[in-house]
Amino acid sequence: xxxxxxxxxxxxxxxxxxxxxxxxxxxxxxxxxxxxxxxxxxxxxxxxxxxxxxxxxxxxxxxxxxxxxxxxxxxxxxxxxxxxxxxxxxxxxxxxxxxxxxxxxxxxxxxxxxxxxxxxxxxxxxxxxxxxxxxxxxxxxxxxxxxxxxxxxxxxxxxxxxxxxxxxxxxxxxxxxxxxxxxxxxxxxxxxxxxxxxxxxxxxxxxxxxxxxxxxxxxxxxxxxxxxxxxxxxxxxxxxxxxxxxxxxxxxxxxxxxxxxxxxxxxxxxxxxxxxxxxxxxxxxxxxxxxxxxxxxxxxxxxxxxxxxxxxxxxxxxxxxxxxxxxxxxxxxxxxxxxxxxxxxxxxxxxxxxxxxxxxxxxxxx
Amino acid sequence: xxxxxxxxxxxxxxxxxxxxxxxxxxxxxxxxxxxxxxxxxxxxxxxxxxxxxxxxxxxxxxxxxxxxxxxxxxxxxxxxxxxxxxxxxxxxxxxxxxxxxxxxxxxxxxxxxxxxxxxxxxxxxxxxxxxxxxxxxxxxxxxxxxxxxxxxxxxxxxxxxxxxxxxxxxxxxxxxxxxxxxxxxxxxxxxxxxxxxxxxxxxxxxxxxxxxxxxxxxxxxxxxxxxxxxxx
Numbered sequence: 001x002x003x004x005x006x007x008x009x010x011x012x013x014x015x016x017x018x019x020x021x022x023x024x025x026x027x028x029x030x031x032x033x034x035x036x037x038x039x040x041x042x043x044x045x046x047x048x049x050x051x052x053x054x055x056x057x058x059x060x061x062x063x064x065x066x067x068x069x070x071x072x073x074x075x076x077x078x079x080x081x082x083x084x085x086x087x088x089x090x091x092x093x094x095x096x097x098x099x100x101x102x103x104x105x106x107x108x109x110x111x112x113x114x115x116x117x118x119x120x121x122x123x124x125x126x127x128x129x130x131x132x133x134x135x136x137x138x139x140x141x142x143x144x145x146x147x148x149x150x151x152x153x154x155x156x157x158x159x160x161x162x163x164x165x166x167x168x169x170x171x172x173x174x175x176x177x178x179x180x181x182x183x184x185x186x187x188x189x190x191x192x193x194x195x196x197x198x199x200x201x202x203x204x205x206x207x208x209x210x211x212x213x214x215x216x217x218x219x220x221x222x223x224x225x226x227x228x229x230x231x232x233x234x235x236x237x238x239x240x241x242x243x244x245x246x247x248x249x250x251x252x253x254x255x256x257x258x259x260x261x262x263x264x265x266x267x268x269x270x271x272x273x274x275x276x277x278x279x280x281x282x283x284x285x286x287x288x289x290x291x292x293x294x295x296x297x298x299x300x301x302x303x304x305x306x307x308x309x310x311x312x313x314x315x316x317x318x319x320x321x322x323x324x325x326x327x328x329x330x331x332x333x334x335x336x337x338x339x340x341x342x343x344x345x346x347x348x349x350x351x352x353x354x355x356x357x358x359x360x361x362x363x364x365x366x
Numbered sequence: 367x368x369x370x371x372x373x374x375x376x377x378x379x380x381x382x383x384x385x386x387x388x389x390x391x392x393x394x395x396x397x398x399x400x401x402x403x404x405x406x407x408x409x410x411x412x413x414x415x416x417x418x419x420x421x422x423x424x425x426x427x428x429x430x431x432x433x434x435x436x437x438x439x440x441x442x443x444x445x446x447x448x449x450x451x452x453x454x455x456x457x458x459x460x461x462x463x464x465x466x467x468x469x470x471x472x473x474x475x476x477x478x479x480x481x482x483x484x485x486x487x488x489x490x491x492x493x494x495x496x497x498x499x500x501x502x503x504x505x506x507x508x509x510x511x512x513x514x515x516x517x518x519x520x521x522x523x524x525x526x527x528x529x530x531x532x533x534x535x536x537x538x539x540x541x542x543x544x545x546x547x548x549x550x551x552x553x554x555x556x557x558x559x560x561x562x563x564x565x566x567x568x569x570x571x572x573x574x575x576x577x578x579x580x581x582x583x584x585x586x587x588x589x590x591x592x593x594x595x596x597x598x
Contacts, residue, residue, distance in 0.1 A: 054502055076506050084502035090495055093517055103503040150503060160502075 004066070005030040005190050006051060006158055011060030013046055013214075021046045021214045023060070028158070033184060033191045035205030035222075037198055039237060043214040044194040045162055051192055052160045053079045080107060083156035087163040089147030091135035096127060096146050099135050103154040114153075121149035125179055141172035145179075152183060161193045165200065177203065181363050198238055202226065202278055202360045210234045222278065227329070242281040242328050245362075248273050255354065262325025265302050267357040276362040285356035286330035288320055290340055291347035301353055304328060308346045311337065322350045373571020380572050387549075392576055395553040398466055399534040402473035406481045406529050409474075411522070414485025415511065419497075432486065435479025440472070444542030447472040451543065464545040469553070472539035477529040484525035488518035523592040527585050534581055554580075 004027035013021035021043040028034050028051075038044050049055040050062060053069060062069045064078055083103060091099045098105075101118035109117075122131050125145040130138065135146065144164060151159060164180075165173040181204060184191060193204055201208050202222050209219040210230075218230035223243045229235035246260035248271050258265045258279060265279055291305055306324025313319075318337045320330045328350050342348070380388045417428060449455050451463040451471070462468045492514060500513050515522070537555040544551035546560060554577040561570035 049498075052502055054498060076504075079501070080504040082502070083504075084499070086495065086499060086502075088495060090493060090499045092500075092513060106504045106506070106509050154503065 003030045004028065005064070006192075007063040007066075008047075008050060008057075009061055009063070011047075011050060011057040011062070013043075013050070013055075013057050019214055021050075021057075023047065023216050026209070026216055026219070028190060028192055029207075030190055031188050032206045033193060033204050034207050034209060035193045035195065035201035036209045036211055036216075037195055037201045037238070038211030039196055042211045044196075044211050046214075047211065048084070048160050048162050048192065048194050051158075052082045052084050054084075081157040082160060083151035083154040083158075084160040084162065085144075085147050085151045085164045087166050089140075089143040091138075091143060091146055091150075093136060094134070095131070096133050096135055096138070096142075097122065097131040099146050100149045100153050103150055107154070117153050117155070118149070121153045124152070124183055125149045141168055141176060144168060144176060148176075148180060148183075152187070152189075155187075157190060159189050159191045161191065161195075163195055166196070180204070185363055198226070199360060202243075202280070203362060210237060212237065226280070227327070240283055240329065240331075242279075242283065242286070244279040244281070244326055246277055246279060248275045248277060256359075258359075260326055263304055265357065266354045267359050268354050269359050271359070271361060272364075275364055278360040278362060280358040280360065281328070281352050281356060283319065283329045283331035285352050286322075286328060287351045288322070288330050288332055288336070288340065288342070289349050289351065291349050301351055302357075304350045306348060306350060308342055308344055308348055311342065311344065322348060324350060369567055370571060373568045374575055376568040377572030377575040380569075381576065388572070388576070390549070391552055391554055391557050391573070392580065394466065394551075395534065395555075395577070396580060398469050398473065398540075398553060399530055402470045402533050403477055403481075403526065403530045405470070405474045406477035407526065410478050410481030410525070410529075411485050411515070414482040415489050415515065417482075418486045418489035419514075429486065432479050432483045436483045438476055438479060439538070440476055440536040440540075441538035441542065443472050443475045444539035447475065447539065447543045463543060464547060464551060466544070466551055468543040469540050469551060472543045473533035473536065476536060476539065477533050480532055481525045481529045484528060485518070485522055488521035488525065489514055491521070492517050520592050523588050527588050530584055531581060534577070534584075 006028040007026065008023055009025050011021065011023045012019060036044050036047065046055070050057050053062065053075060056071050064081065069075070069078055092102060097115070097118055100122055101114040104114035104117060122128050125148055127142060127145045127149065130142060135143065138146065148164065165176060168176065177200065184204065193201070195201055205222055207219060208222045208225045210217045210225060212233050217234045218225055223245060226238050226241045226243045229238055229240060244260045244265060246258040246265065248256050249259040249264065250257045251271065251273055254268055254270065256267050256269050256271060258267055258277060260279065267279060271277065304324040306322045306328070308320055309323040309327065310321035311318055313334070316334060317331050318334055320332060320342065322328045322330060330350055417425070447468065448463065450457045451460070451468055452458055462471070496517065497510060497514070500510050505513060535555065537559060540553055541556050541559070544553065544556065546552050546556035554573050558570050558573040558577070561573060
């Protein structure tokens with residue numbers, strides 16, 4: 001693949017005879033943010049350790065810039081092109097500033113230069129007042145900020161994040177996620193981000209990979225992965241969603257209008273105009289009515305006109321794909337299908353409440 | 367009670383009067399203990415670190431042996447060092463028995479397991495993930511070792527104190543391999559025993575006070591170093 005900075009192929013890792021990781025091929029594109037999601041124990045961290053050249057797989061190869069990794073003499077040089085942040089930030093017993101500069105010190109960067117670069121990232125992650133503090137006196141969130149600054153200061157070719165927010169309380173996580181999002185947009189750093197939280201993946205990932213039981217089941221854009229899961233197991237894990245990428249077009253009285261290209265969607269929220277978002281709508285929240293029915297006037301309701309493109313029975317329910325500028329999936333009862341006499345090509349109105357939309361903020365334009 | 371006060375006064379007189387023999391004994395005691403502790407550190411720190419970081423068969427046995435070694439009776443050490451250094455012994459040709467070097471060897475054997483065991487414990491209490499994270503941010507093998515020892519530096523100062531405290535105060539081995547020869551191998555502990563058996567309690571007390579003062583001073587300096595950054 002062109003533009004792949006890091007590739008792994010034919011990698012197998014087994015513990016006690018059981019394969020915990022089996023990846024045929026995975027290529028990380030230069031400059032992308034690749035989110036890998038999966039439940040606990042699905043092999044995500046093992047994969048990340050192999051990507052960071054921290055573990056050598058029993059079988060398979062890792063290629064950096066198209067060249068196979070030399071696990072002998074050249075390993076340190078290759079490994080130093082990476083920086084990792086883990087769920088539990090472990091810092092050296094010294095000041096915050098020295099911890100942030102540690103990756104640079106280890107690489108032989110002169111002290112003055114190291115301090116300058118560390119200072120920049122300390123400020124970026126909002127820990128400037130703590131720079132002189134001893135690392136062991138920090139709270140969990142502060143330590144994770146230090147750990148992130150330590151990784152960014154290295155200015156690696158590839159940044160690896162292993163569940164960096166899982167151990168934090170929701171408020172701290174939200175703050176840190178926002179700072180990380182901003183830092184990533186600024187640097188266009190190639191990033192692999194492992195998480196079991198699909199919201200984090202949706203928020204940060206340019207592409208999303210789903211790992212289940214050691215296998216990479218699907219790897220695609222968030223819209224495809226969450227909207228069209230490759231199989232029932234993936235669907236079960238990601239939770240089928242309608243994902244509509246868009247931009248805030250206007251904001252009025254707690255109601256936002258999101259421009260999703262062919263259609264406009266009303267959602268509740270407080271975000272500034274121009275911000276890039278992904279809207280999530282669960283299929284069971286989408287109501288289908290015949291297009292002929294008069295449209296109700298309701299400011300908090302979204303009505304999208306379209307045509308039925310596909311009907312698939314799933315047990316007692318039917319998955320209806322409506323093409324309305326953007327594909328929208330609705331999950332309705334078999335009874336409703338009969339009542340509405342739905343078939344492929346039927347003109348319909350798909351409706352969902354503004355309050356049923358989950359908004360994921362992808363940050364400002366750019 | 368009066369005996370003790372007399373002894374303490376005598377000690378000050380001996381010290382203030384710069385009694386040559388007492389000063390020489392004190393200095394020799396310090397030199398021998400410092401040398402043997404230094405050698406024990408040179409061997410024990412790398413060895414303890416190595417054992418802490420590696421997994422090998424019979425590791426549990428080795429660790430148990432080291433822990434046992436931490437409580438090695440000095441007389442047993444004295445006995446075996448004597449046998450080795452004896453004129454007819456395996457190392458007899460070095461003619462070290464009844465020299466300060468013999469005491470250093472015996473004290474090294476006493477201190478090395480203490481330093482090794484405490485280093486092992488100090489390095490082992492660092493979470494294994496710390497090693498992974500340091501490697502992940504670019505530490506080479508040597509840099510990783512340095513970072514680990516730096517992380518363990520506070521408990522390792524305890525290893526230095528325990529090692530030095532163990533050898534400066536031990537008597538059995540110093541007596542057996544040194545022989546308490548005046549002007550050559552007489553150290554504070556052996557001199558104290560001798561003065562006590564002679565009934566010169568005042569001198570014995572003086573020597574004890576000096577021994578305590580020296581041990582205290584060394585520990586005080588190391589503790590100050592260890593506790594320097596506590597409050598923050």
